Amino acid sequence: xxxxxxxxxxxxxxxxxxxxxxxxxxxxxxxxxxxxxxxxxxxxxxxxxxxxxxxxxxxxxxxxxxxxxxxxxxxxxxxxxxxxxxxxxxxxxxxxxxxxxxxxxxxxxxxxxxxxxxxxxxxxxxxxxxxxxxxxxxxxxxxxxxxxxxxxxxxxxxxxxxxxxxxxxxxxxxxxxxxxxxxxxxxxxxxxxxxxxxxxxxxxxxxxxxxxxxxxxxxxxxxxxxxxxxxxxxxxxxxxxxxxxxxxxxxxxxxxxxxxxxxxxxxxxxxxxxxxxxxxxxxxxxxxxxxxxxxxxxxxxxxxxxxxxxxx
Numbered sequence: 295x296x297x298x299x300x301x302x303x304x305x306x307x308x309x310x311x312x313x314x315x316x317x318x319x320x321x322x323x324x325x326x327x328x329x330x331x332x333x334x335x336x337x338x339x340x341x342x343x344x345x346x347x348x349x350x351x352x353x354x355x356x357x358x359x360x361x362x363x364x365x366x367x368x369x370x371x372x373x374x375x376x377x378x379x380x381x382x383x384x385x386x387x388x389x390x391x392x393x394x395x396x397x398x399x400x401x402x403x404x405x406x407x408x409x410x411x412x413x414x415x416x417x418x419x420x421x422x423x424x425x426x427x428x429x430x431x432x433x434x435x436x437x438x439x440x441x442x443x444x445x446x447x448x449x450x451x452x453x454x455x456x457x458x459x460x461x462x463x464x465x466x467x468x469x470x471x472x473x474x475x476x477x478x479x480x481x482x483x484x485x486x487x488x489x490x491x492x493x494x495x496x497x498x499x500x501x502x503x504x505x506x507x508x509x510x511x512x513x514x515x516x517x518x519x520x521x522x523x524x525x526x527x528x529x530x531x532x533x534x535x536x537x538x539x540x541x542x543x544x545x546x547x548x549x550x551x552x553x554x555x556x557x558x559x560x561x562x563x564x565x566x567x568x569x570x571x572x573x574x575x576x577x578x579x580x581x582x583x584x585x586x587x588x589x590x591x592x593x594x595x596x597x598x599x600x601x602x603x604x605x606x
Contacts, residue, residue, distance in 0.1 A: 296576045298602040299332030300325040300595060301374050301529060301586040304345045305353055314351065315361065322362050324592040325369065328599025332370040333362060334404070334584060337377055340413040344552065345588055348412065356389050363397035370400050374495060374529060374584065375476035377408030378427060379419050383434035384456050387441035391465045399466035403438055404495070406476040407431045407483070428482050429453065435473055435490045442470020474527065480509045488513035493525045499558045500578035503528060507579045525581045532561040532585040534568060534598055541567065561585065569605045576606070 300321070307317040322333045335358055336342075341350035355373045363371055371393065376386065386403070394401035407427040408414070414421035422430075433451040440447035441461040449456045465471055474493035477483040487494040487510055496506045507526060514521040533548070535541045541563045548557050561571050575583060583602070587594060 296580060296606050297331040297582045298329070298599075298606060299334060299370075299527070299582055299584040300330045300599075301334040301336070301584055303336055303586040304341065304588050305351045306341075306346060311351070314353070315358075318353070318358065319362070319365050320592040321590075321595050322366055322369070324595040325599060326366050328596045329603040330369060330595075330599050331582065332372070332402070332584070333366065334372055334374040335359065337373040337375060337380065337404075338410060338413060339417055340410070342410070348416070356393065359393055359401075360396050363393060363400065366397075366400075368400075370402050371397055372402030372404045372471075372474065375404035375406040375474065377410070378405060378431045378434050379408040379414065379421065383437040383454055384441060384459050386434070387438040387461060390438070390471050391442065391461055391463070394465040394467055394471050395463055397466075401465070401467070401471040402474055402493070403471050404474040404476055404493075405431065405435060405438075426453075428479075428486075431475075432486055432490070435475070435486070439470070439473065439490065472525075478506055480506075484509050485513045485517075487524060488517050488519055488521075491524060493527055495527045495529055495584070497529060497559055500574045503575065503578040503580060526579055527582040527584055528575060528580045529584040529586070530560050531556075532568065532587050532598060533563075533589075534587075534594065534601070535562065535564050537564070565601050568601060572602065572605050 302318060302321055305314050307314060309317055325333055335355050337355040339352055340348040341352050359371045390401050390403045411421050430453050433454045437449045437454060437456060441459055442465055447459050472492035474495055475487045475491040476495040478496050510524060511521045533544045535544055544562050545557055561568050572583060
């Protein structure tokens with residue numbers, strides 16, 4: 295049976311900074327109480343242009359997830375997704391293990407090749423060409439997997455090396471937290487999914503989802519892996535409206551702001567509209583639907599969770 299998760303993408307809530315975390319907690323706990331199976335945050339240090347850009351507030355992802363682990367009890371917790379360029383992978387494995395301890399076995403390592411050059415330039419992170427970032431991603435997931443699995447491990451790669459790296463305490467989850475690779479690049483990213491990942495996050499409409507799943511299956515066949523071992527997640531924005539007229543207005547707004555492709559990849563409409571769209575995505579092969587609701591408060595999250603629970 296398919297599950298559903300909430301991504302919290304922004305922290306512009308119109309409250310003083312000291313009240314910001316309370317607003318995040320309200321959304322995360324509303325998600326847990328209304329049936330969401332996971333809560334995710336972005337691993338960015340500057341807000342993305344579509345959500346207001348670098349002048350808007352952003353909280354550091356893993357500090358925030360550790361705090362959310364103490365006020366939730368059931369939902370999985372992770373980033374959608376960590377940029378490989380931001381942290382040494384052995385340190386990242388330690389961070390995720392610590393989150394797994396705090397959450398009593400609910401951590402997920404979401405990771406990708408990184409892309410937001412503006413924050414790299416602003417904060418002094420190196421931003422190598424895409425091929426190198428992909429190479430670094432492949433090495434990083436191998437290091438993290440080994441440190442999750444083994445008490446002591448070593449790795450000798452082109453970009454990263456560890457020598458008798460110790461990871462104590464051990465993760466709560468047997469074999470370590472699941473690894474999600476985000477991205478839809480068919481030649482390299484989805485092949486890395488087939489080789490190393492437990493989960494793959496993709497985007498798009500049902501036809502695109504079916505295509506990406508077929509690509510993953512082909513890569514799994516090439517590397518000798520059962521494709522059922524890879525859980526497919528799909529992230530999109532949800533706009534839950536109150537009338538047909540409001541739906542029309544939102545569609546027009548999103549089209550003008552982000553283009554018709556965004557409309558096709560988002561969930562926009564009243565309860566019946568969203569239910570139909572969700573069923574089509576599940577039929578296409580999605581195992582977990584992850585939604586962000588950037589304009590919504592805790593009550594809207596509860597409304598969405600109640601709807602998704604009735605459909606799924």
